[in-house]
Amino acid sequence: MNNTFKTNRFAMVLKWLGPFIGLILVVAIFSLMPEVQDRFLRIYNLKSVATQSVIVALGALGMTLIIISGGIDLSAASNIALSSVIVAFAINAGIHPLAAVLLGIMAGGLVGLINGALITSLRLVPFIVTLGMLGIARGVAKWMAGNQKIDTPLTWVNELMAKSPQGLLLAPGVWLMIGLAFLMAALLRYTVFGKHIFAIGSNEATARLCGIRIGRTKLLIYTIGGLFCGLSGVMQFSRLTVGDPTVAVGLELDIIAAVVIGGGSLSGGMGSILGSMIGVFIMAFLRNGSTMMGWPNYIQEIIIGAIIVFAVALDRIRHK
């Protein structure tokens, strides 16, 4: 009896540590490289990595919900580009920057809402709906921007992602990311809505029989996912200082990879905010470390690809 209790606890500990081990390994490897060891763990570099992670991390917060519910959002990166263009457009139209930021977030939410509405009302698979939205949102972004990047005057919005703001240790965007990560983790763990997301992802038919209103819940999930993309778009604009409709092409795959590395299952029912955040940081540290080492880009791409396969395989073994 005592023994099984012990193994269970070990399994629990391992489950929690699993993603951490990957992150610690990546950090440890670069910390041991003689070329960069004195630089890699400096506060300045950690700040850089944190700031570079914000855009993917915000997208991953929403994507975690969607993937746990058994869905997927391929339009995330296009949505980020669209929101960033809308913020730039609005600022140039003379709207107050705060209103422009809210408009960008709302636009993201609207794209998510449309995704959710199409998925529930037309009973289409999320893959197809969001694949369509990937093209639509990107196209609208280019259209709004007149196929160009939009230059805007510098405002406080561009300080959201500034590395060394006054009085704060980290960029405001990083604090926002941390706060929202806690909020979403609590939402998943302690609210009825959170339980419903897991239930739908584990077995939609059973969830329906249990009286969960599937349509309404999904609509909310995709809208939240969209709102996060919108916020991520604001951060993208803040970082670039221009609204660029061609930004973040392919970033949806980074976002999905982060969730998957962090233990999210593409067949639904599994995943955690903490895991996804660790997934984001594994990839960010890998990029950062490889660049500091001066490794060519193809090495990074191969390593990250291998890690995705390895992480999912490890996850399968853990859950057997």
Place this chain on the structure above:
Amino acid sequence: MKKSTNRLLAVLLVMGAFQVGCGTGAGPQKRSSDESIQIAVIPKGTTHEFWKAIHAGAVKAAGEMGVEIIWKGPQKEDDRSQQITVVEDFVSRGVDGIVLAPLDDRALMVPVRDATREGIPVVIIDSDLQGKGYISFVATDNYMGGVMAARAMAVELPDGGRIFLVRYQEGSASTTKREAGFLDTITAEFPKISLIVQDLFAGATTETAFQLGENLLNRFPDVEGIFCPNESTTFGMLRALQEAGRAGQVAFIGFDSSPKLVAGLSNGEIHGLVLQNPVKIGYLGVKQMVLHLRGQPVESRVDTGVYLATPENMNEPLIQSLLSPELADILDK
């Protein structure tokens, strides 16, 4: 289970040890001897021939001056956001200097400012940057390149004609200047030449330029001249002309060089290529940086020259060396 926990602990301990170790050792201070000067050279991308030539020039300068260069482009070609990340990571690493070809004259301003604040000087090459946060700008006079292209076009079309100006990408300072030089000269000096297309952008890749070329040739089959402002648009348009069976019949002036474009020039499908000296840009970019680091004054603007290659002069030694620089020799060393 226990083993893996132990190993984890060991790794953590080692990490801790290193952190303590470096607290007293190598800090952010500059290295004293020249052998250990490290310069990051950041291109806009790594696959175009043009950037390989810049790389070769940078390697050559590094060899001559006895410094080390780290060559690293954004992970995705032409991705502004990722180029910012690369600059930040090299600032974090604490290289002695950064030589940067900015993808955007505006978006790279903040990271360059941050680098300067951290005490890392920046030399800008190839494309200009807004603001004055850098020590020197080494590039082709791109406007002059456009002017030369316009005059070459007029030589090919002495009686005037209908032509395309195919633009590259919005926000790319170097090509925008070439387009402006071309446009201004055509309208001011050659009123008989009329532009039927002048506001379309070919985009970043050969493929997008190829498609635009095909569509334009379908729409305007009677075009008599075409100017393209960089290598990828020139090659994409050349492919479109070849597919349409019009190559050689349309006066075609391009910009930059690659083996395929040289072949086009020698078989009469291309009538002129405006050439920069990318090896020299890479070479002088690194050299200016090293001179600055050694405390010598550097010029704030260095012009690396433009040249026109035509089927007639393409075998002259100078043009030959610009058309087909011996990159492999330099890069293998």
